Amino acid sequence: MTERSPRRAATRELLSAALPPALTFVIVIALWESVVRVFSVPRFLVPPPSDVLTAIWTERAPLSGALLTTAQGAVLGFLLSASLGTTAGLAFSLSRWLERGLYPYALFLQTVPIVAVAPLLVLWFGPGLRAVAVSAFIVSVFPIIANTLAGLRSVDPRLSDLFRLYGAKLGDTVLKLRLPTAIPSMMTGLKVASGLSVIGAIVGEFVAGFSEGNAGLGITVLAAYRQLRTDLLFAAVLLASLLGLSLFALVNVLSALLLRRLRAPG
Amino acid sequence: MGWVCPCLQPRVALGEAAPRSREITISSRVAIRGLSHAFNPGGAVLQDIELVIEAGSFVALLGPSGCGKSTLLRFISGLEKPASGSIEISTGAGEHTNPRTKLAFVFQDAQLLPWRSVLDNVALPLELQGTNRTEARERARGPLAEVELGDVHERFPDQLSGGMRMRVSIARALVTEPSVLLLDEPFAALDELTRQRLDERLRKLWQTRRMTVIFVTHALAEAAFLAERALVMSRRPGRIVLDHRLDLPEDRSFELRADAEFAAQTALLYRALKEHGAFDDGSHARSDA
Numbered sequence: 001m002t003e004r005s006p007r008r009a010a011t012r013e014l015l016s017a018a019l020p021p022a023l024t025f026v027i028v029i030a031l032w033e034s035v036v037r038v039f040s041v042p043r044f045l046v047p048p049p050s051d052v053l054t055a056i057w058t059e060r061a062p063l064s065g066a067l068l069t070t071a072q073g074a075v076l077g078f079l080l081s082a083s084l085g086t087t088a089g090l091a092f093s094l095s096r097w098l099e100r101g102l103y104p105y106a107l108f109l110q111t112v113p114i115v116a117v118a119p120l121l122v123l124w125f126g127p128g129l130r131a132v133a134v135s136a137f138i139v140s141v142f143p144i145i146a147n148t149l150a151g152l153r154s155v156d157p158r159l160s161d162l163f164r165l166y167g168a169k170l171g172d173t174v175l176k177l178r179l180p181t182a183i184p185s186m187m188t189g190l191k192v193a194s195g196l197s198v199i200g201a202i203v204g205e206f207v208a209g210f211s212e213g214n215a216g217l218g219i220t221v222l223a224a225y226r227q228l229r230t231d232l233l234f235a236a237v238l239l240a241s242l243l244g245l246s247l248f249a250l251v252n253v254l255s256a257l258l259l260r261r262l263r264a265p266g
Numbered sequence: 267m268g269w270v271c272p273c274l275q276p277r278v279a280l281g282e283a284a285p286r287s288r289e290i291t292i293s294s295r296v297a298i299r300g301l302s303h304a305f306n307p308g309g310a311v312l313q314d315i316e317l318v319i320e321a322g323s324f325v326a327l328l329g330p331s332g333c334g335k336s337t338l339l340r341f342i343s344g345l346e347k348p349a350s351g352s353i354e355i356s357t358g359a360g361e362h363t364n365p366r367t368k369l370a371f372v373f374q375d376a377q378l379l380p381w382r383s384v385l386d387n388v389a390l391p392l393e394l395q396g397t398n399r400t401e402a403r404e405r406a407r408g409p410l411a412e413v414e415l416g417d418v419h420e421r422f423p424d425q426l427s428g429g430m431r432m433r434v435s436i437a438r439a440l441v442t443e444p445s446v447l448l449l450d451e452p453f454a455a456l457d458e459l460t461r462q463r464l465d466e467r468l469r470k471l472w473q474t475r476r477m478t479v480i481f482v483t484h485a486l487a488e489a490a491f492l493a494e495r496a497l498v499m500s501r502r503p504g505r506i507v508l509d510h511r512l513d514l515p516e517d518r519s520f521e522l523r524a525d526a527e528f529a530a531q532t533a534l535l536y537r538a539l540k541e542h543g544a545f546d547d548g549s550h551a552r553s554d555a
Contacts, residue, residue: 158373161345165371166394166442176390180381262381263422 047231052238055231063220067239070201070216073129074247077136078197082190085141089148089186093178094170099149110142114200118207127208132216135204140193147189151182184264187255194251198244217243293322293478294355294368294445296342301351303337310503311337315351317497317506321445324472324479326489328535329499335482338504339448342480343371357445370439372449376431378423378438385410385419388438395442409437412471429460436468446478453488462520465491469518486539490532491518498535500542508538 029049035041036048043051056063088106092099118135125131155178163173205218215223217240224232259265301315311334319325329335340346342353355368370391378387388410389402397405410416413433423431432452439447449468453461469492472479483489489496490512498508512531514522522528 156377158375158377159379161343162371162373162377162391163394164345165343165369166391168394172394176393177379180379263424264380 044228044230047234051231052234055229055235056238059232059235062215063235063239066215066217066220066236067243069129069214070132070198070205070218070240071243073132073204073216074136074198074201074243076129076133077200078140078194078247080133080137081141081144081193081197084137085144085189085193086148086186088141089145089152090174092145092149093152094174103145106142106145109138112138114139114203115206118204121204122208125208128214131208132201132204135208136197136200139200139203140196143192143196144186144189147185147192148182151185152178154185155181180262183262184259187251187259190251191248191255194247195244198240198247202240292357292443292445293476294357295319295321296446296478296480297352297354297356298338298342299352299354301338301341301348301353303334303341303348303350304503312348313503313505315504315506319478319480321357321478322476324469324492324494325481326493326496327480327482327499328484328486328489328496328539329504330501330539331484333499333502334504335499336450339371339450339480339482342446343369343448345371355446368445370442370444370447372435372439372447372452374451374454376423376428376435378431378434380423383420383422384415384426384434387423387434388441391438391442406437406441409440410434412440412474413437413467427460428456429464432456432464433467436471440471440475444477446480449479449481451483452481454483454485461488462491462523466519468492473516486532486535487523487528490514490528490535491523496535498538498542507542508535510534510538 032046033048033050036043036046047055088102092103114135117138118131121131121134125134159177159181160173163177168176201216202218202221205216206222217236220236221233221240224230224236296317296319298315298317301312302310303312304310315338327335327338337346341348342355344353357368379390382390385403385406388406389399392402392405393399407416407419410419413436415430415433415437418426418430423434426434435452453464456464465488468479468481479493481489481492493512496508496510496512497506498510499505500507514528514531
């Protein structure tokens with residue numbers, strides 16, 4: 001009995017974590033459906049959830065294609081910011097000169113209005129996946145740089161002393177002290193970036209989305225809007241959010257596994 | 267491969283957990299001459315410190331909070347440089363060696379790497395000095411056995427009590443066979459009983475290894491219990507105001523703390539502290555313990 005109780009406690013905890021949002025979901029959907037039906041709200045303004053579901057089902061072939069296309073752009077952009085952002089953070093932490101010289105411009109990536117820059121990306125990278133991925137990259141890279149840098153700087157000064165006392169080489173200090181210390185913070189940056197990369201991809205697609213007939217969710221949203229297919233528009237938005245959520249969840253799981261290995265508080 | 271004292275090599279080959287007889291004493295003499303230091307804002311911290319600590323002695327450095335005793339320890343460790351004065355660390359053989367490799371430092375908190383197992387934490391200094399991981403782990407077993415933690419090699423710091431973590435920290439300091447061991451209020455954060463047990467253990471470690479120990483504390487009884495010689499520092503700017511040889515038996519155990527002679531020695535340190543204003547500003551030198 002004592003062996004089973006921890007598992008039961010875990011189940012109960014999961015239930016108490018999952019139940020409230022699930023209930024909220026059911027209540028909101030039910031309210032939405034009934035309000036739209038009772039007050040006969042025009043469907044091109046707000047479609048009832050049942051219409052959205054129907055649209056997802058009937059348009060499943062183009063929607064899944066669009067989802068896949070957007071996912072490619074977002075994931076590619078995310079991987080780009082994860083690798084370049086982490087590298088930049090590491091480089092900045094090692095050289096004050098590099099940091100002072102480049103950090104302001106990295107910050108510029110964060111503040112630049114991506115919608116305004118997207119046409120440039122099309123000019124430079126051509127329409128399609130590449131421009132979309134770069135757009136996702138621009139939107140998501142800064143939180144990774146900033147969090148990596150902050151994490152690498154958060155080393156306990158007495159542990160730095162310890163490494164210094166034993167004459168540690170720079171490589172050892174980075175690999176055995178700074179990077180492990182920085183990982184929780186780096187994971188926070190990656191989590192933020194995962195959601196942002198989907199936003200960046202959709203915005204990129206608004207401008208650059210057409211290539212060889214592979215339209216992403218951003219294009220689906222635009223097309224549905226022009227045809228006043230609000231049900232389809234909702235469906236595309238829903239899928240885009242789910243894409244962002246699953247990318248976030250994936251990063252979260254990886255982060256939890258890594259942090260457990262490092263025995264860092266999650 | 268970093269510098270490793272050649273005299274250590276044969277012993278490593280024997281390397282077993284059993285208490286080893288130490289015919290060769292590795293300890294250093296620390297000579298501090300005319301050391302003064304001031305912080306940019308805040309003024310003078312240390313003033314004209316003249317101090318010779320004989321090789322193999324156990325010295326307690328006492329003083330009120332902020333008197334510069336920790337700063338002095340950092341100067342001895344070489345982590346920081348004083349504004350003026352010199353610090354010379356020399357082994358009896360007079361060989362010229364990289365002073366840093368002979369030193370070990372124990373901080374107030376255990377300062378272990380949470381992602382490393384106990385054994386890997388103790389092996390860390392050797393790894394940093396260029397020993398390969400397998401050998402470093404092998405050599406870490408001895409010091410862990412000395413602090414009676416031979417059975418928790420694969421545990422992680424978050425699975426240990428505060429006292430055990432501190433013992434790991436001491437084992438980590440011993441693994442490089444330091445000739446000077448510097449401790450900066452290592453047991454201050456622990457509960458009283460744990461602290462007394464660690465005091466006893468540290469004293470025994472010193473008796474078998476005979477390295478030079480410099481122990482910073484603000485606890486009078488701890489200083490009296492541990493050391494052969496107690497140095498009392500004044501309030502900032504810190505000067506050495508009492509240099510006292512503690513007249514207590516070589517083997518010290520828990521019972522000593524109830525001894526009248528022990529109380530007399532502690533009281534002497536207390537008076538020196540009090541006389542030099544240790545308690546004027548609400549700082550907390552402890553006469554308990």
